Amino acid sequence: MxxxxxxxxxxxxxxxxxxxxxxxxxxxxxxxxxxxxxxxxxxxxxxxxxxxxxxxxxxxxxxxxxxxxxxxxxxxxxxxxxxxxxxxxxxxxxxxxxxxxxxxxxxxxxxxxxxxxxxxxxxxxxxxxxxxxxxxxxxxxxxxxxxxxxxxxxxxxxxxxxxxxxxxxxxxxxxxYKINEKIKSFKNTNNTQSNPNSIKRAAKLISNSSKGIIIVGGGIKYTSGFKPVIELAEYLNVPIVTAAGHGDAIPFNHKLNAGQMGPRGNPVATKLTKEADIILAIGTRLGFNSTFYSFENINKKAKIIQVELEKKMLGKYFPIKIGINADAATTANQLLKEFKKQKIKSEVKIWTERFKNERSKYLFQRNNIPSKNYPIQPPGLFKELRKVLPKNSAITLDAGTLCLQATDALEYYNPPSLFTPLDFGLVGFSYACGLGVKVAKPKRTVVSLMGDGGFGMTISELSTAVEHKINTITIVMNNKSWGAEKAYQKDFFGKRYLGADISSPPFSKVAELYGAKGYKVRKLSEINDAVKSALKVNKPVVIDVDVDPKALYSFRRDSFKHRSK
Missing domain, CATH: 3.40.50.970 (Thiamin diphosphate (ThDP)-binding fold, Pyr/PP domains)
Incomplete structure (x- = not known):
């Protein structure tokens, strides 16, 4: 033309x-x-x-x-x-x-x-x-x-x-200018295949394993390539562990889904990673938030097979047995075809059944923890949110102690559904990110979790949300502090608090002034009704939740090992 x-x-x-x-x-x-x-x-x-x-x-x-x-x-x-x-x-x-x-x-x-x-x-x-x-x-x-x-x-x-x-x-x-508007400059998919010899070597290594796991990350999540991974896991009968911040890579309710690993994950997935003899890492760097780059969070003796699109990331943080520079989902399909030619060890069944029992006990205990009505504790809040949020919800998180506790505490069913700043640890990300997610997926329920400090940084975008009818639900977990830093001052600096406590206007009322809808929640018994009402409101919503200021947790304890006692 x-x-x-x-x-x-x-x-x-x-x-x-x-x-x-x-x-x-x-x-x-x-x-x-x-x-x-x-x-x-x-x-x-x-x-x-x-x-x-x-x-x-x-x-x-x-x-x-x-x-x-x-x-x-x-x-x-x-x-x-x-x-x-x-x-x-x-x-x-x-x-x-x-x-x-x-x-x-x-x-x-x-x-x-x-x-x-x-x-x-x-x-x-x-x-x-x-x-x-x-x-x-x-x-x-x-x-x-x-x-x-x-x-x-x-x-x-x-x-x-x-x-x-x-x-x-x-x-x-x-x-x-001559500009052809009918041909864009990029492709959305990448189908780079693995070298057949690498596939055969990887399959042979995994076939000799009795305690194998598959770890999946963003390379599966953002391509929605979970189906071939699930088929592969089902054929091998091994658990799937998700990298930190990518708990939505596999639908929550799949029987082999162990959830997120590492210091910010859950104990079942973390234990699997520490005990596995073979780790098939698909579409993940095994990066900081999953491992802290430490063998305390991954079995030093495990043989690692890593599938990564970026060649320089292969074996960057942990020694690997086999590195495959290819698309994650495509490689999962190739491996499945190769495995169908081989016999799977019967010992795997014992390993996987044990995992299923431990996962079941963990979820039962999580859903049956006694919850204080006042002051609201984070686990109780997350428990109520699990009950009331629709399964199609997309969740955005901020950095900070409360949001980090939420990383593996909520349930994700339709990848991608979890959007976090974990790689950069950025406070003030969640609310604005949620607006972008809602513009991209207007039919999905979008819920943004923030602390009071982070929301205070970005509250002016309520004006953008109201003007353009970007109707997200923001849950401000208000503990009246910069929680992560206050936790470090509590645990490592003799409770000498400086700049840790903050005051904010009533966010529910501020939301109303912007033209949004606001709710104030002081007791746990109020959160269910507030969220149910928010789901029916045809406006941006802010739910200001009072969370116990003493519910602090030092996630990066490793950062303070240098401090003398």
Whole structure:
């Protein structure tokens, strides 16, 4: 097909390039540096612009959108300098989570010297450490190619964020452009197959095992590739353990699902990982939040077979017996075909039956713990949420002691359903991420758990939610403190509290002032009715829950081993 050349401003060409990539939603905050782009969006009928109150939270929205939709999330920082610098935290979070966020940032004119320009800053150097690739335009004719390259890089294995700096004078210049809107620059799937010899070696190793497990992570979760993993686990009759923050990689109710492993997981999955003689790690780096990079959390004698798309991650944190550089779900299918030619050890049945009994006891005890009505304890709150939240719920979590306790305490049925900042440990992520998830999946119930400190950071986005009818439910677990830090001061610094206690306005009332719906919960007996009512409200909802300020837990005890007693 012969394309017609059209005379466009650089800003119009940029938006036409987004159309080429089939972008339907753009998050952003306007600024004078990129007015030509925003004017082009105004005239566009296919791209919905969601104006945010802060570029950082807008980046978290784009991040949540990307993770939930399996499409790039797009954020525009309209102003160079301070508008662009606000992107940094969100892009660093996206990079840690391998999330394909494409950020477009305004930049001072190419005619200006950086040190003399108003709001001038070396944005190329600024963004390089927190992105997979940073591109700074020098010629307006290159705008379509740069955006095409950005989307391709963001979505190529291993995925990650990209920043494109667009000088204001280039966006105003007019040129003739040929942009084919029918062919996007990236693919959503990767079917890279494993080497057949590696598959045979892995199958032979696993066949000789009597205490094997499969550990799955984001490589399965974000591709919804759990079906071949389940088929493989069922054929081998071995438990499936999920990496921390990826408890939704396998539907909760599958009989072989052990839940999340490690310091932030549950005791059953953690015990399996410490005792397994063979570990098949599919789509996981065996990273920090799952293992703390310590043999205290994984059997030192276990033979590890690791399947990873990013070659440099193979064996990066633990010695491996076999490394397979390929797509996780595709490899699971290949292994299943190979195993059907081999005999499985009968001893596996004893190992797996023991696991099932321990998992059953653990879940029974978890669901039957006595719950204080007041003050509300986190396990009691999570117990009630398990009862009342719909099975299709998508859950977003913040960092912090209360949200970390929730990581394996809730149930996830439809991958991807759990969105966390665990790789970056970011407070202030959950609420904004939830808005992005809801935009991507409008029919799903989206519930964002936050502490009072984190919600205070991002509360202004209630305005965005109300304006654009992004109806999520936010549960603020209000313990009137920076809980994780207060726990460390309690356990390691003689209860010498400084800056740990915080005060906040009544979030339920603030929500009403923004035009949302607010509920206040002081007793555990009130949470069920509040959530049930929230599910029926056609507005954004904030449920402010008083949680016992003394219910503190030091997750990173290992960080303070250096302290003398």
């Amino acid at each position: 012969k394309l017609k050349s059209r005379k466009l401003t650089g800003g119009q060409a940029a938006i036409k390039s987004l159309r080429k990539e089939q972008v339907k939603h753009v998050f952003g905050l306007i600024g004078s540096a990129t007015m030509e782009m925003f004017d082009a969006i105004y005239h566009d009928k296919k791209i919905k612009f969601i104006d945010v109150r802060d570029e950082r939270t807008g980046t978290h929205m784009a991040d949540g959108y990307a993770r939930a939709s399996n499409q790039p999330g797009v954020i525009i920082a309209g102003q160079n300098g301070p508008g662009a610098t606000n992107l940094v935290t969100g892009l660093a979070q996206a990079k840690a989570a391998f999330s394909p966020v494409v950020s477009l940032a305004g930049l001072y004119s190419t005619k200006d010297k950086m040190e003399d320009a108003f709001q001038g800053l070396d944005q190329q150097s600024l963004f390089e450490p927190v992105t997979k690739k940073t591109i700074t335009l020098k010629n307006s004719k290159n705008i379509p190619n740069a955006i095409s390259d950005g989307f391709n890089v963001a979505m190529s294995p291993r995925r990650g964020p990209v920043c494109i700096n667009l000088p204001r004078n280039l966006l105003a210049e007019k040129n003739n």
